[in-house]
Amino acid sequence: MRVPPGVSPGDFSDAIKQFQQAIGKEWVFTSDEDVDLYRDSYSPFWHEQEEPIPSAAVAPDGVEQVQAVVKIANHYKIPLWTISTGKNLGYGGSAPLLGGSVVLDLKRMNRVLEVNDKNHYALVEPGVSYFDLYRYIQDKNLKVWIDPPDPGWGSPVGNALERGGGYTPMRDHFDCHCGMEVVLANGDVVRTGMGALPNAKTWQQYKYGFGPYVDGIFSQSNFGVVTKMGFWLFPQPEAYLSGNVMVSRHDDLYALVEVFANLLNSGTVQATTTVVSPLAFGRDPELATLRASGSTKDLEDYVARKNVAYWSVSLPFYGSAKVVAAQWEYAREKFSVIPGVKFQDGASYRFPLDADQLAKITNPVPFGVPSLQTFSIGGSHSQGHMWFSPIIPMTGEAVLEAQQVFDQVFKDLSGAPGVSASFPVWSFFARAFVIIYFFPIEHDVEKNRRNREIFKRLVKTSAERGWGEYRTHTAFMGNISDAYSFNDHALRRLHETMKDALDPNGILAAGKCGIWPKAMRKAKA
């Protein structure tokens, strides 16, 4: 049996025995076979020594059992690594950052505690998946939507805590949460926001409660184990309409993004979309040649000849049928400042969608229906992926600069397989674009090593330009945390101060987002 770093085998086996007493023998996993199920299926360290593999896993079923586990871990200084559904693929999956940690698997805590369709919210446990919540709502025939991220098997709690994004107007998942229950490192249970009031009537209706608003520090962190979380839901709207805006010249991007940002900020467009150059993906051999060696002028000529777009953005509108039409009309008016702009009506739906309509939609996620369609991304032979996801300003200048800068990195490092030279920028968040670079994971040590080097280089280059990643795979959390270094890492030092105060034995998720317990910081230094 593997033993956590710094823990004696005797202590560990005592701890395991106590874990078993606390939550039942069958829910403490120690055999290699069982523990291997907690490996990151998309680990960039596949077949390498560095792959962080847990020593055991414990799966409590309820907040009292979580408290018991945390107290035992504290007693024996056992490092824990919490997962909710463990489906954070591309960002670390169910594996810990620190090899030898005991995974605290909350999957069994999968109760949907409440869904309210008058005030449009849900209260769930961490093991609930988007599929589970969707099914619950369908079974009860409630007229509310959830906002799933691309993969539907993840946890609303876990995704919000990782600050993931979706597609509907409730797309910023951390922002749309309301109220938490957290088990602290000392085993104490706190409720945040209005939940701190016993018998609270508005735990899922008002976020902040009274006094410091602490919820944010439980996201992307290791300060507690979140055991319940509330979410605001979007009531089923009447209709959806999309409209495609296409511009024909390279420099039209500036105006395109400027108008787009205005429409987002004024609430005309309220959902996720992507600004993209269709030129980057066309399969026409002529286009491929132009992409490789043509000038901007050549590409513009190609656009004119083939009657395609240089840049395009597809706008999603949610609301009543007449409103979405009016919004699209207003958007067209706004974009008309760009000479030669073209418009194309897109999909149009009335809700609810019936089974036949749903069956014809490849990606139903923008309509609140969870799916796994996104896993098509790597093709049928993909062995997994990880994401490089920097935040850049919502301006055409930034998009072009990012493209040029990142392309250069790929060129310098003679390219990376599967990584597109151009890329879409996404509006998962209200005010900034996020680029989501796909990195293939292979069961090939050399390729993964190379990809990790490219990844680190991108992080560094990105930081030099003032762009930072919003989230990352456990393998790179230290690198990205290093980049957020204003005033000699003042923010991280504050996080460390808090970590030491709240979790003096450093048992929770060591190393998460660059935050290490005191003892390990010293060992590293």
Added chain:
Amino acid sequence: MKKLGACLVVALAFFLVATALPAQEAVSRSSAWTTSTTPSQGEPRGYVQYTNDCSMCHGEGVGKPGTLALQAKYKGAVPALLDKRTDLTQALIKQYVRNGISIMPIFRKTEISDADLDAIAAYLTRNNKP
């Protein structure tokens, strides 16, 4: 009472023309504060500070609780607009600014410095009879 107010405004408009203040100020005093008035534009400092610090409550137009309160208090016996008064003393002005009155709060020196307060007091007493 409403009519009286209207007469007052008309009377004041005449009064304004007669003073050295810029004509544009007579047009829309109630939103004068919405752009900064700076001494470089040739305005007296007291007028500038009064506009920036007092007129949002004591100015002309709707939604001015200070003006309404003085209207309710004096019922037209003296102008409800402070900058039309000719009976205020500098000591009294300073007293109100530094101690508050009714729901008018106290103003600190980081908000209105002593020098600015001197200027405001000078401005509001500029038409006092000697």
Added chain:
Amino acid sequence: MRVPPGVSASDFAEAIKQFQEAVGKEWVFTSAEDVALYRDAYSPLMGEPNELVASAAVAPDGVEQVQKVVKIANRYKIPIYPVSTGKNLGYGGSAPVLSGSVVLDLKRMNRILEVNERNAYALVEPGVSYFDLYRYIQEKGLKLWVDVPDPGWGSPIGNSLDRGGGYLMPQYRNHFDSHCGMEVVLANGEVMRTGMGALPAAQTWQEYKSGFGPWIDGMFSQSNFGVVTKMGFWLMPEPDAYLSGTVIVPRHDDLIPLVNTLNYLENTRVTNGMPDLASPLLGIPMLSEFAARFDQGATPFDRPQDAELTALIAKAGGNMSPELDDYAQKKGIGYWSCKLSFYGATKANAANWAYAKEKFSAIPGVKFEEGDVYKLPLTAEQREKVHKPQFGIPSLAMFSIGARSAMNPEPSTGHMWFSPIIPRTGEAIFEANRVFAQAAKELGLPFLNFNLPSTYWERAFIFIFAFPVVKDIETNKKNVASFRKLIQVAADHGWGEYRTAPVFQDAIMNTYSFNNHALLHFHETVKDAIDPNGILSAGRYGIWPKHVREAKS
């Protein structure tokens, strides 16, 4: 000279000297006369021995000076209490929670560092007021609106940190929610930037809130964990147009479907301005027309002057009464109304309002009144007419509530707000009225027969009751005691306050007691770790430094 608690006179004198060196002699206020300017003008303890007062005030002009002041305070363990514009009236003004604290007055830090029109945001210092920011935008002719709270002289930073609200679209009117990025001086004197600001060359400090790792910003709201010296805010692009319309329903129980439908429309973002509840029958005015009624010389609580109605209302005492329903039907007066506001494209506004009407039509007997339609920007004439905060224009008009007026010839000297959060349902409004009316009766408080909540927040209601502060100490004492009772009454029903004046901060924090005050203990653990000398805003929002907690117990 008053000396802070637990500080020797000589240490204090030495600290003052060092403060003077750090910020300049003229910006350290120690005379009784100057320090008195930091009293809370609306203090319910005014004139009492336990009134919360400062020992001195220091007014730095820049983050380096703030750092120096904090370091000096740490050296001598001087309690300091930051205020931004100090205009948090009704919630404590510029006075500290712990008497004898040195007020750290940030009013001089009043620079508007950036306003970006294209991406619609601002970066400001704490001394900037809503008036200042509005002026700046007007002067530059930018097509941006600032979401302002009722009093325009406050600080966007201070208001946001105290989690205040305004009137525009939901993503703007929650002022803490619409901030993006902070610079904070910590208790150890170090300066830190949050969100993307932690990236030294950050390009998106005001465009993406949470950066990487734990999102810490919330910890600096309603707290005493740091001194915020810069903060970014998302601004609203000036919309194409504005439209309003009012929904009127005839019966008492119609409030329930009225609120349910409103929730649907607001949560699907059909209506995106602050909904405005009123009761034509009971004479409860719309919030947006409240201040204007003073200009019209009317009393704000206006209803048909009819003896029968007055008697019926008195008899009902805030409860459902069939007679009142009958009266409303007979006279054709709406029992409840709700004004909806729409910001957006002219046609979209019209279509949204049409859709809203369709949805409300499920309530039998519902009527609709068309409101205002403005193509924006407003003309000068329109600007005078409108409820300014709904158009992003700061104002002080709301102070008419407490000021001398025709209806209020003997004004108070201030007010304090009792502001519990209740669920966003008609049922909760009824229950809260029943409960508070009963409590008011027992406490002898002059509450109205019925109150309607405000809708600043998207998903919850907030009741805001004004307690007058007067010159008479005994009356204030009685009001403070009543206020404390109401806190308990609210908590017993699962309703908690969202914000309060220093006098009540301990009492309210005590009601947020889940699992033996686990959240407060959590705050205290953080406090002790990041401010071990307990110099920052001791007692603010019920969080006391260790040495004070120990002395108390």
Added chain:
Amino acid sequence: MKNARVGLLLALSLMITAPAFAAPDQDQIEKGHKVYDKWCFPCHGTGLGKPGTDSLAARGQKPAVLEERTDLTVPAIKTFVRHGVLFMPMFRKTEVSDADLDAIAAYLTRNNKP
């Protein structure tokens, strides 16, 4: 190790023709159907946006929808679920318990020729 995995797969495919096992009861198959719908269908089901099905379709030869297969063996199914394959991750016992996995296997092998 990679080779070892490939070897394992080969071995498993050889086992497909291995002798029949005890036929599971109908309850077990029905339970398996439910668990399959919950855990497998979102990726391996019919209809659009099913990467598991698409991936198997790209491989060709056999039915792409797992439920239509008659050649899967219980050990092969368990290996895929517990070890993953290509971009399909492995599933933990808190997600799909051993009992659930038995049921899935029973369901997916219900039409196998003995």
